[in-house]
Amino acid sequence: MRKLQPATQASEQIILQHNPFYSPAALSGTAFEDLVASFQSHVPTFKASPPGPRQSFRWKSDVVVGPGLGVFRRNRYTADWAVTKKATDERLSIILPIAGVADATIGTRVSTAPPFTALLAPASLSHHIKLRCVGGEYASVTLMFDVDVVSRVLSAIFDGAKLSKLDLTPLLDLSTGAGATFNLLAQTIVSGMLDARLFERSPLAMSLLVESALRLIFEHVPHRLSFRLNRDQLEVAPRYVRRAVDFTHANMHQPLTMIDIAEAAGVSVRSLQAGFRKFKDTTPTAYLRRIRLEAVHAELSLSENRLPVSEVALKWGFTQMGRFAAQYHARFGHYPSETLMWTR
Known part of the structure; x- marks a missing residue:
């Protein structure tokens, strides 16, 4: 993780305020049960562990659903809580912390995702994620890629590969290289999804953006089939x-x-x-x-x-x-x- 000087931190915060990830959320409240209910129709079955009874809890959140993707953007909480999931499908969730830290156990891997790091969580692998506040706040954006688009992109690259068998490395640094490119793609996708007119004008463009983001992940994040990328380029x-x-x-x-x-x-x-x-x-x-x-x-x-x-x-x-x-x-x-x- 980069260590920023105070002046650099201030400049970066100004930039982030214009980032689509920081636009105001549509829903808010103080009851943990209301937060969980707001996710129920969009998130596969999960078990939520609420904040401690003595913790003051406030939340802001919203969900925008588009072709091939559900975007859970601008999630903000003032107390720690955890989520445990176990599904059978091939969805891929990518969590982008903005403030605070996401501690995760995905399959057998234990990882910590601070800001400027993406956490890759295949739905088919059991995982436990604790959303931990730093300075009294946790905030993140989550991109959830649908089964059909994940399967289509994987089939195009690796002929029949399954996400659950890929053993995808769970962390991606967003500050440089492929991570920085993915971060820009994610911001573009979120901006487009927030503008409903873009869906009507160019749904194909949005679909291509979603597939490009997934292709970048599968081609640049290490996994069991990474060796085939170089081999396939030769033949x-x-x-x-x-x-x-x-x-x-x-x-x-x-x-x-x-x-x-x-x-x-x-x-x-x-x-x-x-x-x-x-x-x-x-x-x-x-x-x-x-x-x-x-x-x-x-x-x-x-x-x-x-x-x-x-x-x-x-x-x-x-x-x-x-x-x-x-x-x-x-x-x-x-x-x-x-x-x-x-x-x-």
């Missing part, structure tokens, strides 16, 4: 494989055949199969099945989903329910009915 898949991948993602809800994919890629079926084996370490059919399974898993993991498993499976091209359930279990380690049960 880039040919254009026809990339065309096939793009076509498959765009049309995975359609009844695709190998001939359809090969024609879209502009090569023969045999060449397509050889290209996928060499550069994707799989077959086109297996690749299509995997991304369809991920789409089903993402939809079943949404708390707002009200469709039964069979309808979601049919929607994404699975017609034989027994075989689908077995393939789902092999991919995610549990059955689709269990995913649905955990989210309701």
